[in-house]
Amino acid sequence: MKDLTKYEDQKILVLGLAKSGVSAARLLQKLGALVTVNDAKPFDENPDAQALLEDGIKVITGGHPLTLLDEGFEMIVKNPGIPYTNPIIKGALEKKIPIISEPELAFQVLSGELIGITGSNGKTTTTTLIQLMLEKNRPSGHAYLAGNIGIPATTVVQKVQSNDVMVTELSSFMLASITTLKPHIAVITNIFSNHLDWHGSRENYVRDKMHITKNQTAEDFLVINWDNPEWQQLSQQSKAQVVPFSRQGLSTQGAYQKGDFLYFRDEQIINVEDIKVPGVQNVENALAAIAVAKISGQSNEAIVSVLKTFGGVKHRVQYVESFAGRDFYNDSKATDIEATQVALRSFKKPVVLIAGGLDRGYTFERLEADFKVHVKAIVLVGETKNLLAETAKQAGVPTIEFATKVKDAVLKAFTLSAPGDVVLLSPANASWDQYPTFEVRGDEFIEAVKALESGEEG
Structure with a gap:
């Protein structure tokens, strides 16, 4: 960590706690700031x-009083969940008080290299794959995992040395509040429409996502999904060297799929069948990770070893159990339509789907085709259950049922399933109508499956 003195005796407000706020406050205190x-x-x-x-x-505590802005703060470190529409944030902007995110603070004291990963879907898996690949047989230093993956960057950065790399997942909320943050390698897995209630519009959401590359120079790299014309066009905003990845083989200038194999430029890396985690989304995640690993000078042997053994990230199409002939998967991280589409397309077996959650004001017609092809029965929970039921009805799903919460849905889904089926939690919605986080929702699914298995065995 750099010995930064710029914050000594500065009055700084940390707005919002949780893991990142606590970590930022402790780092600022260590840097000599006067922290509130x-x-x-x-x-x-x-x-x-x-x-x-x-x-x-x-x-x-107990609220965000506007009188705080009269205390002469020289900077605010904002929790990523607090929107810019919050009155205290609006007041701070009017007073021209600088507002930064927790990863921005971490970057300012970072001694090693930063690799930043963002995207609507796949960023956690991609971040994890990159860290594992760069740590494998590393001759010196370490590759550390940090960021939106649940490990605050301001905690990790304190142990990062000059020959280390910090592989950091960056959400759109975090990227909205950066000023100097500059990854040597930035990754954009994809950009759909997400969190529009927070960002206010898709235009704002895309703008904040693209902040990941706004400070990059020609000495840096932007690894970006090439399978959508919009993403190709967005890459032109970057001053970095663009390295595409393409499952559709639309470019051979980076990582791509050709037939049954994944390549980096002219090097064959791995057979798709050898990747341990299922689904086309994980092929895309693997391609992004391969591109970063190859740019970083990692060996094909290390890359292949990771892809053959990595079993997936919790709550992201996570295999839970198999019993009574059914396979149970937890995809609670699927907080939008596209993620659920990807999950459903990962399976060739019939799916009994558990879905539903926070109503963000959109409908689910885009799921109709996937429901028609993949879903034999559906159990719905949360605020959007009726909207999803209408889509399932239009798709011709033969059995549509409702449950109070996920744990109740598991029993119903098991009853509706048969040997050879997949029981999948993939909500297509955020969790906040019933659960504080998608992790809590996913854990309830896992616990219910294990309880069901225990009862079945008994």
């Missing part, structure tokens, strides 16, 4: 705030 943290959760229900107070950091 502000979180909406009441103090007696807020163990993070309590712990920070014990460590000598000023805490203000």
Whole structure:
């Protein structure tokens, strides 16, 4: 970590806690800043705030009072979940108080190399694959995992040395608040329409995603999905060297699929059948990771070893159990339509689908074709259950049922399934109508499956 002195004795507000806010506050304190943290959760229900107070950091909880802006803060480190429509953020912008994200703070003290990964779907799996590939047989230093994957960059950066690399998942929320952050290698897995309730429009969402490359130069690299004309066009915004990856073989200038094999430029790397995790989405994730690994000088042997053994990321088309002839998969991370489409297309077996969640104001006609081809029965939960039921009806899904929560849906889905079927949780919606995070939702699915298996065995 760099010995940064610019924040010594500066009054800095950390707005919003959770893991990233706590980590940012502790790093700023170490850098000599005069830190105040502000979180909406009441103090007696807020163990993070309590712990920070014990460590000598000023805490203000129970809301975001506008009077905070009168305290002369020289910078705000904003939790990624707090939108720019929040009154205190709007007030800070009017006062021209700089607002940055937690990964931006981490980058300012980073001694090693940054690899940044973003995208609507696939970024967590791609981030993990890249880290594993770059760590494999590494002659010196380490490849560290950080960011939106659940490990705050401001925690990881404190142990990163000059010969290390920090492989960092960056959400659109994080990228909206960067100023100097510059990955040596940036990856864009894809860009669909996501989080429009937060960003306000698709135009804003795409703009924030493209922030990942806005500070790059000709010495850097942008690895980008080439299988959509829009993404090809977006790559022209970058000053970095563009390295495409294409499952459709639309470019041979980077990583691509040709027949049954994946290549990097003219080198054959691996047979698709040898990739352990199923689905075309994981072919795309593998191509992106291959491109980064090859740019970084990694051997084909190390790349292949990872792809043959990596079993997938929790909550992303995660294999859970097989019993009574059924295979159970947890894809709780599928918080949008495209992710659920990808999950359904991963399976050749009939699927009993569990779906539904937060109503963000859109409908689900785009799922109709996949429902028609892949889904034999569907169990629906959450605010969007009726909207999804209408789409399932239009698709001709023969059995449509409802459940109160995911754990109830598991039992119904098992009852509706037969040996040889897949029972898949892939909600196509965010979790926040019933669960604080998609992880909690996915864990409930896993626990319900294991309880069901226990009962079946008993």
